[in-house]
Amino acid sequence: MRVLYVHQFFAGPDAPGPAQPRALVRRLAERGHAVDVVACDLNAYNEQAEPEEAYDVPGGGSVRVHRLPVPRGLRASLANRLKTYGRFAWAAYRFGKRRSKPDVVMASIQPLFGGFAAYRLARRWRRPFLLEIRDLWPDALVVKKAIAQWQAAPLEALARAMYFGADRVVCLTPGLKQEILRKGVPAGRVDLFPNGFEESFFRLEAGTREKMRAELGWGDAFVAVYTGTHTEVTAVETIVRAAETLKARRDIRLDLFGTGQTKPKAIALAKDLGLDNVHFHDPVPKSKVPAILAAADAGLMTLFCSPLIHIYFENKFIDYMGSRLPILAALEGVQADLIRRCGAGQVVPA
Known part of the structure; x- marks a missing residue:
């Protein structure tokens, strides 16, 4: 199966950031799937450049990590971050349009915008869309007063389109699942996949x-x-x-x-x-x-x-x-x- 996975801040092999997405794509490849990861060329934690990657695994699977350029200055202001998020989403959509159809489209949010690009690609191709939720936007932005409630309205519309349009919604914590169900997403389409660790890493x-x-x-x-x-x-x-x-x-x-x-x-x-x-x-x-x-x-x-x-x-x-x-x-x-x-x-x- 060919999988397109949009994850803006997919961390490099030895870069700061969550290890679970890397473990996920490797496990998919080990089961024989071909995974194309679409990410930006910037690490979210140290703002260093991230490398493209390509490797095959026993069993016929493969992983290809494609890096799309985005503006720097994530820490400068919320406006700069939104520009980086938006630029990546547009680039990811254009990148996907030029590729042949995958069998399934996956996206990890946050940020929201890359996830929405993946959602539009899935609908364009009429392919299943799996959404992984790592944080709750725009709700979290409103709670910490990064944006006002009225500014959250268009972001909420984007989020709801993905929540209700996804074929499966994966939440990383029980609290996230609780909030997604509270928004009215059918329980039959919401799964809980809590993060864990590989003992060998420690x-x-x-x-x-x-x-x-x-x-x-x-x-x-x-x-x-x-x-x-x-x-x-x-x-x-x-x-x-x-x-x-x-x-x-x-x-x-x-x-x-x-x-x-x-x-x-x-x-x-x-x-x-x-x-x-x-x-x-x-x-x-x-x-x-x-x-x-x-x-x-x-x-x-x-x-x-x-x-x-x-x-x-x-x-x-x-x-x-x-x-x-x-x-x-x-x-x-x-x-x-x-x-x-x-x-x-x-x-x-x-």
Whole structure:
């Protein structure tokens, strides 16, 4: 079967970003399918260029990753991000029009616009359309006040066209499924495929913890790490405020790996508070994350308290669980429930 998969920010083989989409296309190829991934040439986490890829797997399947150029400056403003999203969607639609018909079209959102391009291609070709929902737009944008309710109307129309037009809707968390059903999408077309991890990814050589701690200069300190994006939703300023209460504990440090719109604000807050126990790092290749987590003593998670807090199931949560790393969290929802149920750490309200 030939599969066209539109996923704007499909991360490269060693780039920051979710690993699950890569695992998905490889598994499809291992079952004999030919998968064409349509993505942009920009990594969403570090804004570095992403490579095209082409490989075959035993059993006759293949993966081809096509990269379409988009404007830079994702972090500059919401307007810049929307321009990048829109440019990709138009390019993806034009790219698809020039190709022969696949057997099925898949899309992963967010952002919305690439998904809508995939939806239009599926309807043009009269092929089944499978929609994977990773975040809830425009609802999440309204909740965090990135846009006003009236500005959300055209985005809501796009989203509903996909939700109701898709042959199957796949939600990554129970909260997302709950919200999609609340919008009236028939339950028979909505599936829950929660993300997980491959245990082999977290198997490390003996001595990795000691080597990584020495490389990072952690010494004998108790180190709690945060690995992920710095946004209004992830509320990393909460971690900085926690660091302020720990100023007298010279044996504890907090290390944050990643980037995002609110990182400069978090760094400025730490500077204003005169903190030397919180440290900010650039994003790291995905392959390095298991070693960092093995070197750490706890993983940090924070979320902005909102009516949609229950929809999130973050990549860092999966990584922490895969590493068997104790979790310290300020949040609510399914992640908090799982931490409590599994005895995986401590949770306080967001």
